[in-house]
Amino acid sequence: MTGGWQSALAPGGSSADAILRLFWPTVALLGLIWLAVLLVLAAALLRRARPEAPRRAGAVVGAATAGTVLVVIGLTLASYLVTRPISAAADAPLIVQLRGLQWWWQATYPEEGEASGFVTANELHLPLGRPVRLELSAEDVIHSFWVPNLAGKQDMIPGRDNALTFTPTVPGVYRAQCAEFCGLQHARMALLVVVEPPEEFARWRAVQAAPATAEALAAEGRQVFERQPCGACHTVRGTGAAGRTGPDLTHLASRGTLAAGLLPMTRGALAAWIADPQTLKPGNNMPLVPLSADELQALTAWLASLR
Amino acid sequence: MRKPSRPRPAAGVSVRQAVPLGLVLLALCGCRREAREVRLDPPVAAALAGVAAMPNGIGGRPPEVYFVLGKPYRGNAYQLSEGKRLYAWFGCPECHRDGEGSGRGPSLLDGWWNHGPGIETIYLSIRDGRPGGMPPYRTRLTHEQLWQLAGYVQVLGAYSASAAAPGRSDQVQSRPAENRAPARFAPLEP
The missing domain is CATH 2.60.40.420 (Cupredoxins -  blue copper proteins)
Known part of the structure; x- marks a missing residue:
């Protein structure tokens, strides 16, 4: 269990899903524009020079400028509409406090209803289909929370609490990585996010909240x-x-x-x-x-x- | 008519300029960053425990390996930073505050040492505790950590300024920097 391929193109959560829906149309549109520009450039290079012909650049430049403005405005609007729900508050989310330290993660699951709270480290378990609100903080230096398949990035800054809300939609084990250089062992600061069905999550939660039991040998x-x-x-x-x-x-x-x-x-x-x-x-x-x-x-x- | 000037090399740097430049670059290769010893060999770490203490626990002699290592706990910025981290992690500020002391623990800043200023005495104070409320830390810290903490505490109350300093605090400074000039009894004299 080491987490799959870290990729924002294989989304397993609401927020990564929304970003991907914005990503592909943007790539397609900008790719088309790039092709068109290359074609026009090639045409201009290959065309025989006609010094006697009158220059009529005005209309072409005007049209290109207007097109550029339209595309930029369109993409800005699309980006606004797609990303707005990402930061919206959810109803009755699961709250988890995640704290970044040099060089590990501390996760606190507060008390909720009958389930008692507990502290664990370097692994998050999330129930499938329920919104989760991660309250991010840092102990020593700036860290950044990033699970490409689910959500992020969101910085964890000492003295300033950030929050990130998303809904996991595909069960699986996802790898997260600190995304802000935080010192010697920044590269070895990973976190596993396990998305599992609600009943399995409840079982995990009950086990985690219990104190340690020592077997005879141990x-x-x-x-x-x-x-x-x-x-x-x-x-x-x-x-x-x-x-x-x-x-x-x-x-x-x-x-x-x-x-x-x-x-x-x-x-x-x-x-x-x-x-x-x-x-x-x-x-x-x-x-x-x-x-x-x-x-x-x-x-x-x-x-x-x-x- | 223009005076004939001396011919200049096309590349912009003459041999006479290049030689000292090369020497300077060569000399720069000799610069070394201060070493961060993050891992002591276990036998060396074990030898650090061998302090020869006087029977009353005040004064003595650090183990030979302390001198062989080059007294790093007093003069190496990385070791001092580790000491500063341990100072905060292991509850020293509970009684000694940021060094200024409180009703429960003496000041570490004023240059006055109840048991003498030697690093081996400070090490013994932390390791074995002292009457009057200082608890022993021998079961809480490794010997290397005890030395790091002792070095930091000694620098806090040193009589002279130091070239090595731990990292700056993230909080507002409540006292002078660790590597400041001589300690005083009063923070400001009238």
């Missing part, structure tokens, strides 16, 4: 996590770890990728990441915490059990 790993500095930055609900500066790890193993799209979520990748984060993603804020082989073994067993 109990030792939990002790390692609590003994070592991990909990100073990470939260695992249901344990003593309550750090706020790193990603929430309560249901880490339920996500498709690790470290904001860097690695697939496997136990081996978890071990590699914890053993040497600065080689895999140099400059990121996760320190290399020295662990013994046994500690690492137990720790990854526990983390991989956090579904």
Whole structure:
């Protein structure tokens, strides 16, 4: 599960759909004009020179200018009409707060009706066919939210909250990418957006809101996590770890990728990441915490059990 | 009649100009950006823990590897920036504010050190805590992070200006920059 091809030409949401409907007519019209200009140019080059003929450029230039003005006005109007509903507010949207940090994403699903709220990271789940309102903010520097297949771009600016509303219409896994240069690991700041039927979304939501459960084999790993500095930055609900500066790890193993799209979520990748984060993603804020082989073994067993 | 002028080369740069220009360009190749050491080799990081402390926890000697590395936690801008990030991340402003201190924690700006200004003493204060409310951070930070934080705190209250400075704060400055000239007891003397 790493997300498909990032392309605005394969829309899976209302906003990308609208943009595509504007895109193709614009390309067709401008392509026609380009062809016409080339034809006229070719005709002018190939025509035999007739110095004695009177010059009658006035009418042609006037017609071309009028045509250009008409086309520009027409395209501006079309663009206005198509993009106006994109920023319109929707009825009863699902609200998700998405925060950009160097170099990962924090997603907060607030309490809604009977569903309790929770915090997760680097993966969004959205119900099919229901409008979603993403409230975008940033912690440290400017980031930008962009899922080409669904919506965007919208900047995430420290101290200024932006919002983006759209409706996912095609189920699937879409890859998002930070679209504003934000430092050393900007290229490795990806986000998966999973669009799924409402009942599956409700199930996911219930699982995410629950605290972590530790299986017998993994109990030792939990002790390692609590003994070592991990909990100073990470939260695992249901344990003593309550750090706020790193990603929430309560249901880490339920996500498709690790470290904001860097690695697939496997136990081996978890071990590699914890053993040497600065080689895999140099400059990121996760320190290399020295662990013994046994500690690492137990720790990854526990983390991989956090579904 | 015009005076015959010396012939000029067509390309615009004579040999006499090109030689020093080339030397300057060659010298520029020697310029190096300050190194950002984002990953310490694990044995080096482990050696950083070996501080020789006096029995009372005040004064001592940093491990040999600290000098071998070239004292980066005091003079390297990247390490200072990391220290500044940790200062905010690990709750130091709760008691020490932006360095000016509060009823719960002493000022770090005034040039007065309760346990001495040595970096190994500051490191020990953060690692083991101090009586009077300073909690120990040895289980919260790695040794490299402890050194980064200690270096930043030392620069905050340094007696002299420094050429290396961490990144600027995004908030309005509530105090002088970290690499300013000497610290004073009062922010402004009458």
